[in-house]
Amino acid sequence: MDLDINQYLNIFVEESKEHLQDMNDILLSLEKDTENEKLLNEIFRISHTLKGMAGTMGFNNMANLTHDMEDVLQAIRSDEISINTNIVDILFKCLDALEISVDYVSENEEEDDNEHLELIEELKKILNKDEELKDEEKKYKKPKKYDQYIANAVKEAREKGLNPYDISIKLNDDCMLKSARAFIIFNTVENFSEIIYSNPSVEDIEDEKFELEFSLVIITKYEKNKVKEEILNISEIDEVNVEDIEISKDNKKNIKKKKDKKNVKKPTTNNGKKANRVGKTVRVDIDRLDTLMNLVSELIIIKTRMEDMSGTTSKEDMNEAIEYLERITTNLHDAVMKVRMVPIERVFNRFPRMVRDLSKELNKEINLEMSGEETEVDRTVIDEIGDPLIHLIRNSIDHGIEHPDERTEIGKDRAGTVKLKAYPDGNNVVVEVEDDGGGIDEEIIKKKAIEKELITEAEAEKLNKNELIQLLFKAGFSTSDTVSDVSGRGVGLDVVKSKIEAINGSIEIETNKGKGTCFIIRIPLTLAIIQALLVKLGKEIYAIPLSSISEITSIDREKIRKIQDEEIILYRDKTLPIVRLNRLMGIKESEMDELTVVVVKKGDRQAGLIVNDLIGQQEIVIKPLGRFLSNIKYLAGATILGNGKISLILDVNTLF
Amino acid sequence: MVLNTENKDLENKYVLFKLDNEYFGLGINNVLSIEKFQDCTRVPNAPVYIVGVVNLRGEVIPVVDLRKKLNLEFKENDKDTRIIIVKSKEVVVGLVVDLSSEVLEIDNKNIDKPPATENKKMREYIKGIGKDNERLIILLDLDRLLDLD
Numbered sequence: 067m068d069l070d071i072n073q074y075l076n077i078f079v080e081e082s083k084e085h086l087q088d089m090n091d092i093l094l095s096l097e098k099d100t101e102n103e104k105l106l107n108e109i110f111r112i113s114h115t116l117k118g119m120a121g122t123m124g125f126n127n128m129a130n131l132t133h134d135m136e137d138v139l140q141a142i143r144s145d146e147i148s149i150n151t152n153i154v155d156i157l158f159k160c161l162d163a164l165e166i167s168v169d170y171v172s173e174n175e176e177e178d179d180n181e182h183l184e185l186i187e188e189l190k191k192i193l194n195k196d197e198e199l200k201d202e203e204k205k206y207k208k209p210k211k212y213d214q215y216i217a218n219a220v221k222e223a224r225e226k227g228l229n230p231y232d233i234s235i236k237l238n239d240d241c242m243l244k245s246a247r248a249f250i251i252f253n254t255v256e257n258f259s260e261i262i263y264s265n266p267s268v269e270d271i272e273d274e275k276f277e278l279e280f281s282l283v284i285i286t287k288y289e290k291n292k293v294k295e296e297i298l299n300i301s302e303i304d305e306v307n308v309e310d311i312e313i314s315k316d317n318k319k320n321i322k323k324k325k326d327k328k329n330v331k332k333p334t335t336n337n338g339k340k341a342n343r344v345g346k347t348v349r350v351d352i353d354r355l356d357t358l359m360n361l362v363s364e365l366i367i368i369k370t371r372m373e374d375m376s377g378t379t380s381k382e383d384m385n386e387a388i389e390y391l392e393r394i395t396t397n398l399h400d401a402v403m404k405v406r407m408v409p410i411e412r413v414f415n416r417f418p419r420m421v422r423d424l425s426k427e428l429n430k431e432i433n434l435e436m437s438g439e440e441t442e443v444d445r446t447v448i449d450e451i452g453d454p455l456i457h458l459i460r461n462s463i464d465h466g467i468e469h470p471d472e473r474t475e476i477g478k479d480r481a482g483t484v485k486l487k488a489y490p491d492g493n494n495v496v497v498e499v500e501d502d503g504g505g506i507d508e509e510i511i512k513k514k515a516i517e518k519e520l521i522t523e524a525e526a527e528k529l530n531k532n533e534l535i536q537l538l539f540k541a542g543f544s545t546s547d548t549v550s551d552v553s554g555r556g557v558g559l560d561v562v563k564s565k566i567e568a569i570n571g572s573i574e575i576e577t578n579k580g581k582g583t584c585f586i587i588r589i590p591l592t593l594a595i596i597q598a599l600l601v602k603l604g605k606e607i608y609a610i611p612l613s614s615i616s617e618i619t620s621i622d623r624e625k626i627r628k629i630q631d632e633e634i635i636l637y638r639d640k641t642l643p644i645v646r647l648n649r650l651m652g653i654k655e656s657e658m659d660e661l662t663v664v665v666v667k668k669g670d671r672q673a674g675l676i677v678n679d680l681i682g683q684q685e686i687v688i689k690p691l692g693r694f695l696s697n698i699k700y701l702a703g704a705t706i707l708g709n710g711k712i713s714l715i716l717d718v719n720t721l722f
Numbered sequence: 723m724v725l726n727t728e729n730k731d732l733e734n735k736y737v738l739f740k741l742d743n744e745y746f747g748l749g750i751n752n753v754l755s756i757e758k759f760q761d762c763t764r765v766p767n768a769p770v771y772i773v774g775v776v777n778l779r780g781e782v783i784p785v786v787d788l789r790k791k792l793n794l795e796f797k798e799n800d801k802d803t804r805i806i807i808v809k810s811k812e813v814v815v816g817l818v819v820d821l822s823s824e825v826l827e828i829d830n831k832n833i834d835k836p837p838a839t840e841n842k843k844m845r846e847y848i849k850g851i852g853k854d855n856e857r858l859i860i861l862l863d864l865d866r867l868l869d870l871d
Contacts, residue, residue, distance in 0.1 A: 606763070606764065650766070650767075651766035651767075652766050652767070653766075689781070689782045690782075691765075691775070691782065691784070692782070692783075692784060692813065692814070693812070693813050694784050694813050694815055694868065695765060695768060695772070695775075695784050698765060698766075698767055698768050699767045700766070700767065701765070701766075701767075704763070704775055704782045706777050706780065706782070710777055711763065711777065712763040712775050712776070712777050712782055713763070714763065714765065714766075714775075
């Protein structure tokens with residue numbers, strides 16, 4: 067009775083998730099291409115694997131469900147029934163249920179109580195579409211499910227030429243350690259057979275929650291007598307009965323056995339239970355690990371070299387060694403970052419399904435085109451980007467793309483297109499969500515914003531198109547007239563924006579009335595380590611992320627003009643708003659005539675930050691300021707400099 | 723001085739510190755360590771009672787000026803000034819105090835309800851008054867002090 071399944075739990079969860087994802091993809095393609103035998107075979111294989119895995123782990127509810135899914139798929143494969151939307155819908159429902167179960171397993175290390183009876187019922191209905199459910203079957207509907215698992219195992223065993231037996235064992239009256247004795251019996255029986263059922267459950271037997279008798283269903287290649295003999299070899303046993311299992315023909319799923327809810331569910335050991343919650347994992351290419359290993363060995367070499375050097379060597383040798391060390395740490399950093407990188411596919415792969423469900427719900431025809439799924443992003447970013455993207459895609463489908471009839475009327479394709487694109491761009495990854503829907507009408511935005519008192523009418527007149535569209539990101543703004551289930555709950559784009567800004571990203575909108583809208587999200591490759599420019603404000607040192615700097619220049623104090631309370635300069639024939647960092651940070655301003663300006667960008671907007679002095683470029687590790695200081699303006703975090711002092715990182719996005 | 727945290731036996735123990743001539747106490751389970759005062763990096767636009775942030779073994783920790791928070795008068799830092807690093811609800815913060823030197827066990831029966839002091843701002847943060855012979859110790863409610871409720 068080897069009950070320690072905990073160590074396999076991680077593998078189970080990881081692999082199940084992968085299989086479920088594959089299943090999802092195949093179902094989606096199968097819906098469009100119902101005759102594709104290859105896909106059918108593939109999905110059948112997956113559900114079979116899942117069943118096997120769930121069975122091995124003792125997750126019977128999952129095993130039962132996948133078993134019935136398999137039945138339906140088998141029927142489809144042998145052309146007994148043909149795929150229709152109804153079947154696909156039910157299979158999708160099963161898939162969702164399985165996903166929930168796997169999530170539950172990953173959190174709680176055990177299966178949930180959901181027996182999926184309704185889904186199993188629906189799957190059965192597909193198989194016996196024309197037949198009325200027999201009265202008897204109805205009566206036994208609930209318990210029958212457990213039998214079916216055994217019945218099928220029994221059937222399979224027979225097909226393979228193995229013998230299924232029902233064994234009842236009675237222990238001796240003066241047996242002292244019943245559970246220990248039972249343990250020995252289990253062990254012995256497992257030596258020559260597979261135990262598929264036990265009554266009471268293994269768990270109860272282990273806890274000594276049984277009298278002197280218990281029964282097992284096993285599958286073995288041994289003969290009846292041999293089995294009996296083997297068990298009787300164990301001491302303290304009063305009686306052993308080995309019987310064939312009979313499955314009646316008319317209802318092959320009903321066998322003469324007591325029904326117990328917790329049949330072969332294999333219990334986990336108690337101490338193991340607390341030990342390991344299923345953690346977050348990243349699959350890593352072995353090559354990447356090798357690179358990492360090589361770099362670490364180099365690091366050790368340089369360490370020894372520096373130890374040898376101490377005291378005696380010239381400065382030149384030392385410098386050389388330091389340069390070498392520098393090179394290794396840079397490479398090491400790259401290598402570690404690569405290990406943490408995962409393709410953005412992990413986020414994207416849930417969207418086809420979502421789009422399918424949404425288009426059904428909203429009666430719209432949508433084609434989802436995805437590209438650049440292989441673009442790699444840091445694991446921490448992946449976790450944060452999912453929700454905003456879901457929101458944007460929902461928005462595009464719900465508000466953006468018109469109804470099919472409407473589309474034909476205005477001469478567009480009946481089916482709308484949503485494009486999801488990812489590509490790397492320097493130190494950033496760009497994700498675009500584009501639709502060919504109605505676009506955003508800035509007049510409506512203006513009206514809404516005034517209605518909702520976000521701006522006054524006078525203010526509205528001053529705003530240009532771009533600024534009006536930015537209003538979409540204000541809290542409490544939703545353009546859809548009707549509140550639907552899909553989007554438009556009033557918590558809209560402002561949440562998306564703040565989420566993306568929280569990971570140092572930015573979001574822009576490009577929209578053409580009547581032609582469509584494109585949301586462009588720019589997120590950093592990683593959140594942990596960045597290149598930054600260190601600058602001096604008064605005596606304090608601040609860091610500006612290099613990714614948002616476009617250039618550094620110096621200007622004459624005289625050239626700053628004031629227009630409507632805003633300071634600007636003419637720079638490269640364009641107006642450039644000026645931000646006096648000293649003022650924002652409460653530091654005395656410098657009196658010099660020549661000002662150093664760091665030109666930063668946010669999307670396609672630029673601004674000049676006036677600083678006192680430049681220190682230089684440096685790689686910095688971002689440390690959060692923590693919850694206690696989370697709402698401080700203009701700051702994105704802190705970093706620790708080489709001398710141990712803390713320098714604050716400016717949040718360029720909030721400066722202008 | 724690094725203290726053991728989250729121990730049942732420590733429930734009635736308090737880390738004592740001084741501001742002016744008053745003794746104050748914090749539950750020892752909330753106290754991570756007591757550090758010598760070190761220069762802080764100012765955080766612009768932070769609430770007035772935030773002195774800044776310090777680097778404590780690689781972590782960035784905000785430091786609160788307890789005098790400002792409790793509405794007491796300003797005093798220059800000296801060689802006795804300490805930063806008590808406290809943790810509550812996953813938030814780690816440093817508190818600047820005049821002096822901190824002892825840990826005291828105070829039985830619950832020796833703790834009285836907070837009196838009506840004139841300093842309204844302080845009253846909000848007081849959990850009770852502990853008695854140790856003739857000495858009175860103001861026990862602070864950390865969660866309220868740090869606004870963590």
